[in-house]
Amino acid sequence: MRETGRDDDTRWPRLLGVRHHGPGSARAVRAALDAARPRVVLIEGPPEADALIPLAGDADMRPPVALLAHAVDEPGRAAFWPFAEFSPEWVALRWALAHGVPARFVDLPATHTLAWEKDGGEGEEGGVPGGELRADPLGTLAGAAGYDDAERWWEDVVEHRGAGKGDPFAPFDALEEAMGALRETESTETESTETDGTEGGGVGGGGAEGDARDLVREAYMRLQVRAAQREFGDDGVAVVCGAWHVPALRRKAAVADDRALLKGLAKVKVDLTWVPWTYRRLARDGGYGAGIDSPGWYAHLFGVPDRPVERWLTKVAGLLRGEDRIVSPAHVIEAVRLAETLAALRGRPLAGLGETTDAVRAVMCEGSDVPLALVRDRLVVGDALGEVPAGAPAVPLQRDLDRERRRLRLKPEAAERELELDLRKETDAGRSRLLHRLRLLGVEWGEPVVSRGSTGTFRETWRLRWEPELSVRVAEAGVWGTTVLAAATARVETDAVAAPDLADVTALAERCLLAGLPDALPTVMRILADRAALDTDVGRLAEALPALVRSLRYGDVRGTGTTALAEVAVGLAERVFVGLPPACTALNEDAARDMRRHVDGVHGAVGLLEETPAGGGLQARWWDVLRGLAGRERAAGVVRGRVVRLLLDGGEVERDEVARLMGLALSPGTAPGEAASWIEGFVGGSGGGLLLVHDEQLLGLVDGWLTGVPAEAFTDVLPLLRRTFSAYEPGVRRTLGELVRRDGRKSAVAAGAGIRGFAAALDAGRADAVLPVVRLLLGTRQEEKEEKEDRETGHGLVGVGGA
Known part of the structure; x- marks a missing residue:
């Protein structure tokens, strides 16, 4: 039974001022409640969550967790009240549930808090004039005690104090007295004093709050304390709140004055539930104003x-x-x-x-x-991540997401991890679709990354981490539908209609296939076809084509139909073929470089599209387009150079013809800047350096042109050349330098000598020297026999190639 008639009954209601998420405060609260045995426990928090308090005692409830309040009409406007197992408020909740004592939240209702956030700012907040942000109370108290570190001071005076020793109310009385003196001092300072805006180590109310908001919150809390005293008696109420508020709650204030402060506060309709939280989000560096530096350490101390x-x-x-x-x-x-x-x-x-x-x-x-x-x-x-019971209130979309992730055995985790998926397996394919659908809804649970192993289309790699804020994103996405599939479908259709350009619609088509949204694909394809038919900008068409063609690869693995997609892609490619040549003329440097990138993209897309039934014959027409561009003098030099390179790599032009085209591009009649652009297009990028290393004729043409550039023009072309050659591997650059420095290069080229580094005839002795290595690699008696026969007949490695 609760003790009565004690000589400290004048201290009722029992105001237990705490540091949020402080294990020392949590132990002290438990000891104080055991000693006081109140009839009701009032806790700092949103009163709309009173109905959720019983869930705190559920066997499936595992902190860290948080109360989430969000505006019904604007789910993105939300607020969290986090709890860890070592949070004093959580200990008070569990104590009340264990002892059959009512527990109630008594902070300002969330309906006003979220409206305040919506309408507030540095001037007017929720109809109440804003005030200065207060300084760090713990830092001030630590400094007064001679400490330069508030955390170390708190550990020494609170965390290292043994529980159950001496008067259980002594630490609260001492902290109340210190906070009272501090608040009295603050009230005498000028309002222009600048502060750092921190929460004060978590002794206050859950964020960097201004004085005006504190006054409103404390007025509401005083009214709730009075109501509880009338219901449960003057000596039956215990209050657990931030230590900063205790002096204000202890102060006698007129009821009329408190009600006047609350009059006219803005409201929004809110919903509340429990959501999992993480230690990382409980930490101050995780963005939580009332956070602590070491939640894992504090959990250890408490446990x-x-x-x-x-x-x-x-x-x-x-x-x-x-x-x-x-x-x-x-x-x-x-x-x-x-x-x-x-x-x-x-x-x-x-x-x-x-x-x-x-x-x-x-x-x-x-x-x-x-x-x-x-x-x-x-x-x-x-890395702790809490869990909430299945019976906790949730929007329908959240419930469907929970069902889907349980079915696919995809567990949310606070620690970042990589997930390898093989899309040929049903479960992995389902995981992929779910993660892609969530990304379409703005729920970034997973991020696609490059696979370290196979690069086939059946392989996907995701980097996963569940953040508490994703619960808010799910609530926001609930406006699109009650299931993940329905919501993603509706979101994609809406985004396709509102997409600003063709490339955005193409990207949505690709994401539709990745996410497995067959109902959305027809709408997206119709909009895509309409946009493609009306768009006359070849650059945008060329930019849209690669993403569209990439999407065709997903049909085989994901089992989605891509016939309509292929037809649109072929039509888009045909329009690019027609419009590309004139679009490559009269371009400035940046536009020409962009067009070269578009040409590369279309080239790769045509190669993939040729493999589809709808794309037969496209490759041949594309080669014709490139041949026309190669000889189009008015086309940008970087584009012409790139086109010649693509023709050479594709085997569509002989090296002699390439040398002729290069000679024309580097002739004295061509401006040095245009010639340098041609070189950038031809030998820039992957493989360009190796091409010059292995083709003496092309290297000679480049070197001959470069040595003939007039001194006054060399400064202008140098940045282009540096950008081209600096992208080569160090070994390639070194080899090119050695080839250029080598004496007799020009004469050798003029005389039609063979490839540098190779003799005119076979050196039989050097050729035979490799035979033991070849035999060792092959490791068969047959090779040994053939080697012996070769030695006897004197053939050596004739016909195999030079050494």
Whole structure:
């Protein structure tokens, strides 16, 4: 039974001021509630979530979790109230549920909070004039105590204080007195004092709040405390809230004044639910204003029964051993001793995170910060991701997503991981479709990355990480449909209608096939055909074609029909063939470079399209287009050079003809800048350097032109040439330099000598020298027999090739 008649009953209601997500505060709250035995527990949080409190006691509820409130008409406008197992508010919730005591949230309702966010700003916030952002209370108190680190001060005075020792209310009384003095001091300072806008280490209300908002929130909380006292008695109410608010709640204020502050506040309709949270988002560097620096460390402090330093360093050793580092029990013992010694030297009651980190660096990491970074990422911060019961309220789209991911065995995880998919397998194909559909809806659970193994179309690699904010994105996407498939279909159809240009519609067609949206594809294809028929810009048509043709490859693996897509792609290619030659004339430098890129894209697309039933004969027509462009003098030099290179690589033009075309392009009558552009188009990019290395004639033409460029024009063409040749591999550049420096190059070319580095006739001795290596590689008696016969007949390697 609850004790009554104590000499401290004047302190009712019991105001338990805490630091949000502080394990020391959590332990103190539990001890204080055990001692006070209140009839009701009031907790800082949105009162609309009172109906969700019973779920906190569900066996499937595993923190970290958060209350999510979002505007019904604008789901993207949302707010979170996170809880970890070491959060004082969570401990208060679980205590109330375990003891059959009512628990209620008493902060400003979310209906006003979200409206405030919507209408607020630096001037007017929710109809209440905005105020200055307050400074860091914990930092101020730490500084007054002679500490330069607020976290270290908090550890020394709170976290290292044993639970259940002495008066359970003493820490709250001391913190209330300190906050009261601090608020009194702040009230005397000028409003023009600039602050850093931080939450104050989590002692306040859940974000960097201005004074005006605090006044409104505290007025509402005072009204709720009074209502609870009338219902449960003056000595039956306990309040768990940020320590910053306690002096204001203790202050006597007129009810009329409090109601006046709340009058006329804007409202929005809101929905609330529980969602999983992560330690990374609980950390301050994760963007959470009331966050802490080391949630994993705090979870450890709260969860271990004793010997926290020894247990922590053992955990660190296990992590490092898992990463193949040599860490023995002796390392752990030595690290414990070092941490305790450092704490003694620094005058601390116990070793804290700073001491254990220094010990780990010195003993287990051999002074290196590289493995230490892993310890911070995996343990100090942590990868924990909470879970909520299936019965928690959720939008229909979220429920369908949960069903789909369970069916596909795709579990959300806070840690980033890569997922390899083989689309020939039904489950992997389903995972791919789900992830692509979510991306269409703006739910970026997965990001496609380049596969390290096979590059076939049946292989996909995803980088996955579930962030709490994705719950908001799912709520936003709920306006498109109640299932992932229906929502993605509706979103794609709407985006196709609103797409600004042809390339965007083409990209949507590709994503339709990736996501497996057969109902959306006809709409997208109709819009694509209409846009293609009306678009006269060859550049946009050429840009759209490659993505469209890539989509054709997905039909075989994903089982989607691509006949209509192929027909549109063929029609698009025909229009590019007709419009490309005139589009390559009268271009400035940037436009010419873009057109060269378009030519490359169309070239690759035509090669793929030729393999489809609808694309027969396209390749031959494309070669004709390129031949016409190669001799079109008014076409941009970089385009003509690239076209000649494509013809050469495709075997559609002889090397002598290439030399003739290059000679024309590099003739004295051609402006040096235009000639340099031609060279950039011809030998720029992949393989250009090797072409010059192995073709003496082409190298001679380039070198002869370059040495003949007038001095006054050389400065102008140098940037183009540097951009072209600097892209080559270092070995290719070195070989080209050696070939150019070699004496007698011009005379050898003029005399029609063979390829440099090769003799005019076969050197039989050098040829025979490779035979033992060939025999070793082949490893058969037959080769050995043939070698013997060759030696006897004197044939050697004649006919195989030069050495």
